Amino acid sequence: MTGSRLYAALALSALGVVACGGGGGGGGGTASKPDKVQIAAEGPFTGDQASIAAGALQAIKLAVKDFNAKGGVHGTQVQLLTWDDQHNAQTAGTLQAQGISDPTVLGLIGPMNSGVVLGTAPGLQGASPPLPFISESASNVKVTDSGWAVAHRVNARDDAQGPADAKFMIDQGAKKIYLLDAKSDYSTALADAVQGYLKDKAPTIQTKRDSAQQGQKDFSTIVTNIKSFGPDWVFFADEGPEAGPLVTQLKQAGLTIGQNIQFLGTDGEEDASLIQKSQGAYVGAYATNIVPDPAGISTASSFVSAFKQEYGQDAIGKAGPFYGSAYEATQILLQAIAKSPVNSGKISRSDVLSQLASGTFDTIFGAVKFNSKGDVASGGIYVYKAGTDSMVVQKQISG
Amino acid sequence: MDYFLQNFPQQLINGLETGSLYALVALGYTLVYGILQMLNFAHGDVYMVGAFLATGVAVLFVHGSVAALPAAVVVVLMVLAAMGGSGLLGIAIERVAYRPLRDSNRLAPLITAIGVSLLLESVVQVRISPGTVLVPTNALVPQVVAHIGSVATPVIALVLMALAVLLMVGLDLFVFRTRFGAAMRATAQDREAASFMGIDVNRVIVVTFLLGSALAGFGGVLEGLRFSTVDFFMGYLIGIKAFTAAVIGGIGNVRGAMVGGFLLGVLESLGGGFVSTAFQDTFAFMALILVLLLRPQGLFGERPVERA
Numbered sequence: 001m002t003g004s005r006l007y008a009a010l011a012l013s014a015l016g017v018v019a020c021g022g023g024g025g026g027g028g029g030t031a032s033k034p035d036k037v038q039i040a041a042e043g044p045f046t047g048d049q050a051s052i053a054a055g056a057l058q059a060i061k062l063a064v065k066d067f068n069a070k071g072g073v074h075g076t077q078v079q080l081l082t083w084d085d086q087h088n089a090q091t092a093g094t095l096q097a098q099g100i101s102d103p104t105v106l107g108l109i110g111p112m113n114s115g116v117v118l119g120t121a122p123g124l125q126g127a128s129p130p131l132p133f134i135s136e137s138a139s140n141v142k143v144t145d146s147g148w149a150v151a152h153r154v155n156a157r158d159d160a161q162g163p164a165d166a167k168f169m170i171d172q173g174a175k176k177i178y179l180l181d182a183k184s185d186y187s188t189a190l191a192d193a194v195q196g197y198l199k200d201k202a203p204t205i206q207t208k209r210d211s212a213q214q215g216q217k218d219f220s221t222i223v224t225n226i227k228s229f230g231p232d233w234v235f236f237a238d239e240g241p242e243a244g245p246l247v248t249q250l251k252q253a254g255l256t257i258g259q260n261i262q263f264l265g266t267d268g269e270e271d272a273s274l275i276q277k278s279q280g281a282y283v284g285a286y287a288t289n290i291v292p293d294p295a296g297i298s299t300a301s302s303f304v305s306a307f308k309q310e311y312g313q314d315a316i317g318k319a320g321p322f323y324g325s326a327y328e329a330t331q332i333l334l335q336a337i338a339k340s341p342v343n344s345g346k347i348s349r350s351d352v353l354s355q356l357a358s359g360t361f362d363t364i365f366g367a368v369k370f371n372s373k374g375d376v377a378s379g380g381i382y383v384y385k386a387g388t389d390s391m392v393v394q395k396q397i398s399g
Numbered sequence: 400m401d402y403f404l405q406n407f408p409q410q411l412i413n414g415l416e417t418g419s420l421y422a423l424v425a426l427g428y429t430l431v432y433g434i435l436q437m438l439n440f441a442h443g444d445v446y447m448v449g450a451f452l453a454t455g456v457a458v459l460f461v462h463g464s465v466a467a468l469p470a471a472v473v474v475v476l477m478v479l480a481a482m483g484g485s486g487l488l489g490i491a492i493e494r495v496a497y498r499p500l501r502d503s504n505r506l507a508p509l510i511t512a513i514g515v516s517l518l519l520e521s522v523v524q525v526r527i528s529p530g531t532v533l534v535p536t537n538a539l540v541p542q543v544v545a546h547i548g549s550v551a552t553p554v555i556a557l558v559l560m561a562l563a564v565l566l567m568v569g570l571d572l573f574v575f576r577t578r579f580g581a582a583m584r585a586t587a588q589d590r591e592a593a594s595f596m597g598i599d600v601n602r603v604i605v606v607t608f609l610l611g612s613a614l615a616g617f618g619g620v621l622e623g624l625r626f627s628t629v630d631f632f633m634g635y636l637i638g639i640k641a642f643t644a645a646v647i648g649g650i651g652n653v654r655g656a657m658v659g660g661f662l663l664g665v666l667e668s669l670g671g672g673f674v675s676t677a678f679q680d681t682f683a684f685m686a687l688i689l690v691l692l693l694r695p696q697g698l699f700g701e702r703p704v705e706r707a
Binding site: 045046047048050051183210211212213215217218220221222224225227228241244245248252253254276277278279 | 405406409414531533536537544551625628630632633636668672676677679680
């Protein structure tokens with residue numbers, strides 16, 4: 001006992017010497033250097049959503065690298081853990097357990113999917129101390145409406161996206177809308193929101209609602225349903241790659257996007273790889289997204305060029321919709337960690353959490369502050385249109 | 400009623416096209432079960448590997464620098480690669496994962512089957528692609544739509560369905576009209592007695608795996624050509640569906656698997672078209688429960704004989 005206490009005292013005094021010797025790296029002169037700082041990035045980095053999530057992971061890596069280049073947390077380099085949850089809450093829970101038990105894991109960027117958040121947030125909240133997370137893409141209202149203090153997100157919510165999607169179709173003159181969901185927490189809630197808004201605000205518009213499967217490729221039954229309903233718009237709330245085979249088979253059935261049918265997709269469909277995967281059938285389709293595209297925002301221009309420099313000139317086109325919000329979320333988490341007090345070489349997750357609740361953070365999209373639920377005020381909805389090789393941002397809309 | 404009559408033929412064709420795929424894969428389950436009384440849960444992944452082999456050939460000849468070949472030749476090469484590769488893979492799996500356990504606890508090969516399934520998925524995921532891979536179908540098959548009355552369907556889907564049926568008829572003839580088929584049926588009835596009669600049981604088992612896996616490989620090509628994408632997880636759901644089809648038809652019965660496959664496809668498309676797409680997959684499993692309740696041995700199955 002005595003030995004270990006002596007050792008601890010020695011270690012502490014040694015740290016004090018190092019901190020003094022390092023001299024005034026942190027603010028206020030009282031900050032000592034944390035021994036170890038880790039954050040985790042979680043998302044479906046492999047599997048059917050890999051093409052969407054991979055860009056987010058690249059952005060998180062870049063954000064950590066940029067932050068470390070400026071000195072990290074009072075001189076300590078931040079280490080990034082990568083948790084590939086494969087869009088599966090069980091896998092996510094297993095991965096998060098290692099972070100929960102390690103007090104130097106101070107926060108989590110992600111999970112990216114609403115369903116994964118809803119499945120794992122109770123565990124993160126129940127950890128001691130709770131493990132805060134900032135999602136860059138989970139939009140189900142329950143993510144921040146469930147009262148979990150650990151829950152934060154930088155993207156807009158379904159209850160903003162649903163009305164905005166519905167309004168967009170109304171403004172485009174839609175008369176008959178076929179609504180399709182993909183049976184996930186995200187897509188069902190979103191399709192419900194669109195359907196509810198249409199019923200309320202545009203009761204003359206006829207709708208029909210169907211469900212697809214995640215991973216579905218054979219859409220012949222659904223295409224037949226669409227043809228016999230005869231809509232002028234198809235709305236597909238989806239977070240995966242299912243839109244590719246759907247629009248391909250629509251075209252085979254004689255429904256060409258932009259000619260005799262209009263198509264509106266959501267987050268997962270703001271994915272330029274769909275144009276190639278559908279062999280061009282996707283050209284002309286619209287998709288809305290819950291995060292801004294850095295390429296269209298002046299304050300983010302240096303980030304965009306840094307991203308291209310790091311990952312290649314064509315990296316932006318392949319990065320999917322969430323690379324900007326992922327960078328933003330990482331900036332916020334790292335700033336919250338840097339603002340937290342260091343006690344004997346340790347930063348507590350509870351302090352990071354209270355910094356997230358109270359602080360204002362400087363990001364590539366401007367100053368960001370969370371409200372009491374963990375949402376940001378500025379989250380807008382953006383419309384993209386599929387060109388011949390990329391998704392082109394059209395405008396920002398809101399419900 | 401108008402709605403029903405107008406859409407019924409189309410949904411029927413949709414269902415038959417889907418069902419042909421289920422039937423092809425179901426045959427592999429049923430052949431192996433018939434002979435070894437084991438469920439080869441890696442079968443769906445053999446299908447996936449076949450699809451990837453075919454895609455590899457397609458990408459090599461369409462995008463690669465290898466000599467330009469006519470599209471038809473490339474498709475034939477794809478089929479050969481997929482059926483050959485899947486067939487050999489099936490044999491290898493049997494040799495490595497099942498044969499050493501043939502006389503052990505009945506659960507043991509079931510567990511290794513699941514292990515092989517996860518192994519194949521992981522290897523393809525890590526080594527080839529964690530996402531979807533595009534099959535350059537535009538360059539390979541004509542993108543023409545056939546109109547028959549009120550029914551419209553891609554010509555390729557019809558051609559592939561016809562080929563699947565042809566293969567199934569071929570298999571049926573092989574099993575019921577050839578000497579080797581008789582040996583297979585004898586082995587299925589009683590492995591020990593068959594070996595006493597001079598039948599090389601190991602050879603029968605190897606050929607069974609070869610046939611079932613090659614059919615699955617062909618199914619993989621079919622899916623790749625129709626839907627233009629393949630991914631490492633594509634074998635999972637079709638594996639479960641095909642297994643369901645095999646059980647509905649009477650597991651171990653070759654004709655039952657074919658009928659079960661088509662039946663399942665049609666049930667799903669009619670259920671999705673006229674009841675609810677949200678429950679489309681549910682119809683398959685409801686049918687399974689009904690069959691198991693009313694006719695546990697399956698539509699074409701025989702009552703199981705307890706073996707000592």
